[in-house]
Amino acid sequence: MAQNDPDIVPEGVDLDHPNPARIYDWYLGGTTNWAIDREFGAKAVETFPMVRTLARVGREFLGRGVQHIANQGVTQFLDLGSGVPTVGNVHEIADSVNPDSRCVYVDNEPVAIAHSQVLLERQGDPTRHAALHGDLRKVDEIWENALDTGVLNPTQPMGLILSGVLYFFGPDDDPHGIVARYRDLLPSGSYILISHMTVDGVPEEGEIKREEVRKQYERSSSRLFVRSREEFTRFFDGFELVDPGVVWVPEWRPEERPSPATEEYRENPPASSAFAALGRKP
C-alpha cells in the first residue's frame, strides 16, 4: 500500500476528518498519515509542544508493561485500540520474551487494521497473530470475533491492552461498564494494562494547554475525555494492582537507562499528564 500518497486512499479511509490513529502515528514519526492528519497534528504541537514526546512516553510504557506481563508467563494478548503498527508492537515485544506468543489486534480505524494485516502477512504467523476491524465498545462481539480467529485460548491467562484509548469514550459510552465486562470475560491470572490522560495533579500550564488540544480534538472525528486518579483506578476494580500501582506513565517501572523521551519527565512526572497501571485478575 502506498503511504502518504494523496491520490491513493485505501477503501474505507475517511479523509474528510483528521483521524486519531493517523495523528498519533504522525506524533510517533510514522508514515501512515495524510495531509489532513499532519495539519491537525502540527496545530496540536503548536499549542502543546510536548504532545509528541507524550505519545512516545505512552508507547514506551506499553512496551515495558507488555514485557512485564510476558515475563509472568502470559503468552497471549488482546490489544484493543492497537493503532497503526509502529515502533514496539505488542506481538513483537511478546515474541521477544516467548517466541510462541499470540496476539490479536483490534482497531476501529480501517487504515490501522489494513497496515496491521500487511505487517502480519510479512512478519507474522496466521496461527498466532490476527488483526480485526471493530469497535471495542461492543464487548461481546469483539470477544467472540477475537476468539473466532483461533489465535487465543479463553481458558488461559491473557494480557488485555487498553493503551491510550479509553479517553476517547465519554460518560454515554460507559467506559467503566465496558472495562468491567472485559474483566469478567478474562480468565483468572489475566492482566489488564491501561494508560489514560488526566488533568488530576498536572501542573497548571500543562493543564491549560491540554485543554486547548482537547478542544482541537473535538473538531476532529473524536473527542477526548480526561479522568481523575480515582476514575482511572476504578478501571481495575476486583483486580490486584501490580507494583508500583497507579503512577504517572514515565514512573511505571522505568528502565535503568530511560529513553530521552522518558528522561525528559524524570524531574516532573505529572507533566506527562497520563496515568499508567497494570492489574492482575486473582
Ligand SMILES: C[S@@+](CC[C@H](N)C(=O)[O-])C[C@H]1O[C@@H](n2cnc3c(N)ncnc32)[C@H](O)[C@@H]1O
Ligand atoms: C492514541 S492511539 C493508541 C494506539 C496504541 N494503543 C498505543 O498505545 O500506541 C488510539 C487508537 O484507538 C483507536 N480507537 C479509538 N476508538 C476506538 C474504538 N471504539 N474501538 C477500537 N479502537 C478505537 C484509534 O483508532 C487509535 O488507533
